Amino acid sequence: MEPRVKLVTGILYPDQVYLEWVHEKLEERFGPSERSLWGIPFDHTDYYSDIAPRLFKGFLSFTGLRGAGGLADWKTASCELEKLSGLTRKVNIDPGYLDGARLVLASTKDHAHRIYLRDGIFAEVTLRYARKTWQSYDHTFPDFASGIYDAFLDAVRTDWLRDVKGERKG
Numbered sequence: 001m002e003p004r005v006k007l008v009t010g011i012l013y014p015d016q017v018y019l020e021w022v023h024e025k026l027e028e029r030f031g032p033s034e035r036s037l038w039g040i041p042f043d044h045t046d047y048y049s050d051i052a053p054r055l056f057k058g059f060l061s062f063t064g065l066r067g068a069g070g071l072a073d074w075k076t077a078s079c080e081l082e083k084l085s086g087l088t089r090k091v092n093i094d095p096g097y098l099d100g101a102r103l104v105l106a107s108t109k110d111h112a113h114r115i116y117l118r119d120g121i122f123a124e125v126t127l128r129y130a131r132k133t134w135q136s137y138d139h140t141f142p143d144f145a146s147g148i149y150d151a152f153l154d155a156v157r158t159d160w161l162r163d164v165k166g167e168r169k170g
Helices: 018-028 066-085 150-165
Strands: 005-012 033-042 055-062 092-098 102-107 115-118 123-129 133-136
Touching: 005 018, 005 066, 005 102, 005 150, 018 033, 018 055, 033 150, 055 150, 066 092, 066 102, 066 115, 066 123, 092 150, 115 133, 133 150
Parallel strands: none
Antiparallel strands: 005 055, 005 092, 033 055, 092 102, 102 123, 115 123, 123 133
C-alpha cells in the first residue's frame, strides 16, 4: 500500500508580490492550503542570488493526504511554476512530503544522499522525527538543521496524524 503523506512546499521569494503570486498558483495546482509560514529571512546561502539579492522563505502544507508516489509529479509541476514566474525565475519551490517519521524533499540535483525517482527528479530524507524532535543529518540544509521550521513541521505532523486516524473531515 502506498504511504499516505502531507504535501508540503518550501518557497523562496523576494517580496509580497511574488509571495501572493506563488501562493495562488500553488493552490490552483495542489488545492487548498492548510497551514502556512511566511517571512523568514533566508540568508543561509547565496546559491539562489539569481532570484534576488534578498530572499524570504515560507512554507505551505495542503489539505488531505496524498500518495507519496506523487513526489516526482509535484516537483515537475513546481519547476513549471518557477518558469512562469518571470524571464529569470523569481521564486524557488521545493515540494516534499511529511509523515510521522520524516520530511522528504524533491530536487532536480543529484547528490550521494539522494535517490533517483524518475524524469530527472531525486528525493532525500531531509529530517527525521525521533524522540519527539526533528533531527537532521550531515546532508541536511543548514536552515532545516537550525530548527527554525520545527514548530511548523510539528503542526503539519499533527495534521497528518489526525488525517491518518480519520479524525478530520474535508
